[in-house]
Amino acid sequence: MLTLIREICVRLQETSLATAIRESRWLFPTIETLHVLATGLVVGTITMLDLRLLNLASRDRSVREVSAEVLPWTWASFACAAISGALLFSSDAVKYYGNLQFRAKIMLLLLSGVNTLIFELGTFRSVAAWDRGRTPLAAKLAGGLSLIFWISVVTLGRWIGFTTTLR
Amino acid sequence: MVTMIPELCDWLSNTRLSLLIQNVSWLIPAVQSLHILSVAVVMSSMAMLDLRLMGVTARGQSLAAMAARLLPRMWIALIVLTLTGATLVIGEPARDLPNPAFQLKMAMLVAAIVLTAIIRRQIKKNEMFWEARPGSAKLAAAASLLLWVGIVVAGRWSAYV
Numbered sequence: 001m002l003t004l005i006r007e008i009c010v011r012l013q014e015t016s017l018a019t020a021i022r023e024s025r026w027l028f029p030t031i032e033t034l035h036v037l038a039t040g041l042v043v044g045t046i047t048m049l050d051l052r053l054l055n056l057a058s059r060d061r062s063v064r065e066v067s068a069e070v071l072p073w074t075w076a077s078f079a080c081a082a083i084s085g086a087l088l089f090s091s092d093a094v095k096y097y098g099n100l101q102f103r104a105k106i107m108l109l110l111l112s113g114v115n116t117l118i119f120e121l122g123t124f125r126s127v128a129a130w131d132r133g134r135t136p137l138a139a140k141l142a143g144g145l146s147l148i149f150w151i152s153v154v155t156l157g158r159w160i161g162f163t164t165t166l167r
Numbered sequence: 168m169v170t171m172i173p174e175l176c177d178w179l180s181n182t183r184l185s186l187l188i189q190n191v192s193w194l195i196p197a198v199q200s201l202h203i204l205s206v207a208v209v210m211s212s213m214a215m216l217d218l219r220l221m222g223v224t225a226r227g228q229s230l231a232a233m234a235a236r237l238l239p240r241m242w243i244a245l246i247v248l249t250l251t252g253a254t255l256v257i258g259e260p261a262r263d264l265p266n267p268a269f270q271l272k273m274a275m276l277v278a279a280i281v282l283t284a285i286i287r288r289q290i291k292k293n294e295m296f297w298e299a300r301p302g303s304a305k306l307a308a309a310a311s312l313l314l315w316v317g318i319v320v321a322g323r324w325s326a327y328v
Binding site: 040042151154 | 236
């Protein structure tokens, strides 16, 4: 299974698009900048919702109000971050696949997704009952974990840069 | 003035503070990560506010209410950015001070802060100021977005220049 993934990585980085990104002087930095901008928007907006779930910010607004305002941004910028991230990954797939910080980052992204899913399908179903007041423990947990996951994703992302390029 | 920069970098990188920053191996990456997280706060606040100012997003919320909510956290994030940024410059002055991408970033930062302050001031004096002048509002919002995005781009490019 692992050798299969590695094989896919080899094939991926040999595609003309991946090769173009790897060999161009400006293409990688440009895509990386877009990745940073998109990630910034994801983290900045999801933080607003997480802080509301933790009752630490925007307490005068209902949870549904905050999430309705914030989530379209989060999803749209996540899509951009994922696409740009995939392009960056493809340019040197084997190296990144073998990079510890990259693997940890992907794991945390998956965990964050699971956390979101559990929250959406579970706790959030009863939101009408606690929309305006204090949030239940499960909601606080989801918000707190989300913050921890995303801060870790950003830190690991920066760390990948340190472990894969010569400065 | 320009010829002073190499000497300034030399002097700075030999101060005790700079040596401390350089020698604690995890400090610069940690400070950079905090810098990036603060960028996220500033960017999302300004993106939401600017698009509202432009009239692209028409929420049931007044511009004044939105600004009152978003701008205080933005200013706090800017303080964190200044502190972390200063740490990074003191730690590695030669990477930043003579770098044209960094200098451009600083110039745009000053412009962005001034513009944001102007936008805020007009709202405080008259809540409907920007509502009544959609053309100027669009211009201000577009300039603000371009500047803040430009700052991030220049920040990234300074690593490659």
